[in-house]
Amino acid sequence: MEPINQFLKNSKKIKDNNDKLYDSLIQHPRIIELIENSDFEITRSMIRNDLLQLKRYTEQSLACEKCSSLGECINHPQGYVPSIDVRGGRIHIIYSPCPTKIKDDAFREKEKMIESYHVPKDVKDATFETVFLDPDSNRQEIIKRAIGTSKKIIEGIDTKGLYIHGSFGIGKSYLLGCIANELKDQSVSSIIVYVPEIIRDLKAGFKDGTTDKKFNTIKNAQVLMLDDLGAEDVTPWVRDEIITGILHHRMVEGLPTFVSSNYSIEELEYRYSRTKENGIEETKARRMTERLRALCEEVQLEGSNYRNN
Structure with missing residues (x-):
């Protein structure tokens, strides 16, 4: 004591x-x-x-x-x-x-507005303010269309997305990133998907049971951006179950969709109509591209290959 x-x-x-x-x-x-x-x-x-x-x-x-x-x-x-x-x-x-x-939380919440799968950081961070306006390109015209489309989506107006095609390295993916960040600034979420890699992810998901979850996340995105469509290995499963499945769902639900590709839609249809497994299947390829046309306005981006500059 x-x-x-x-x-x-x-x-x-x-x-x-x-x-x-x-x-x-x-x-x-x-x-x-x-x-x-x-x-x-x-x-x-x-x-x-x-x-x-x-x-x-x-x-x-x-x-x-x-x-x-x-x-x-x-x-x-x-x-x-x-x-x-x-x-x-x-x-x-x-x-x-x-x-x-409060500011930090708001920033982090905005950052979550863009989800990406296998997309480079420069694409995810792209903005219309940072785009190089090449006088020998029609990029300015495409940007105006992209901004106009983004504005309609932000205002809740039903609109088609854009199918941006053109040669390698001219900035098609970068424009998708610009659109995503324009939407993010107005609290509209989007998912950018690099198609060849996500196809591999979906195949790998059969082993651990994650395929359905990933597939449903992508097809139900508020705004979806499919980057480099057509660069993946074309199989009946990819064409009919994955790509057509995503496009059909989004067409029925009226969900805004953007696509970049090295192929025009007509060229893409030809590519998807031929598989090693089943030979020529033009009807199934056309079923896919009809949904693309229902979802997107086709535009061709012209200009130099910036990757080689």
Whole structure:
């Protein structure tokens, strides 16, 4: 058992510390402002009863003034600012998201508006402001159409997407990224899919049972962008079950769809009508391209091969 004289000494030390803390708190600008502006009466006894709560309140940042970024937030929990609430004659701290966290959360939420499968970062980050306007290209004309189409989607107006075709390396994929970011800025989500790789993913999914989930995610995207359609190995399963399946669902549901390809739709139909397994199947290929035409306006992008420059 603690000796009585030691107990008295410790009690006096605690009281002295509390008195010092009380004196410093009632002179602290933040506590003075709190007392003057609070909707509740804050008495001296209330301050004495909740010294540690008020000390914590004075030590934290209220409007990110002590923090340079969310990662360097001094508060605990990080990203939240304290405010004082009085209930039952006691002082309580409540926490709300700080201005920096609110901005960061909004940014992260916007970032989730674009989901991508095997798409390069420069495509995912592309914007119309960063597009190179080659005078020898019709890129400016295509951009105007892309912006107009994006605007209709943002406003909820039924519209066809674009089927952008042209030779290698002229920026077809980049334009899809521009459209996706234009939509993202207005909180419209999209999925960009690099077709050859997602076909491999769907095949691999048969082993772990993920094929249906991936397929349904893609076909039900708010806005879908199929990048490099026609570059994949053409098989009856790819044509009839995957590509036609996606296009048919989106046509029936009226979901905006964009496509990039090295082939015109007519050339694509010829390519998809021939498979090693079944030979020539023009009707099945036409079934696919009819859905493409129902979903997209075909435009040809012209210009130089920028990958080789």
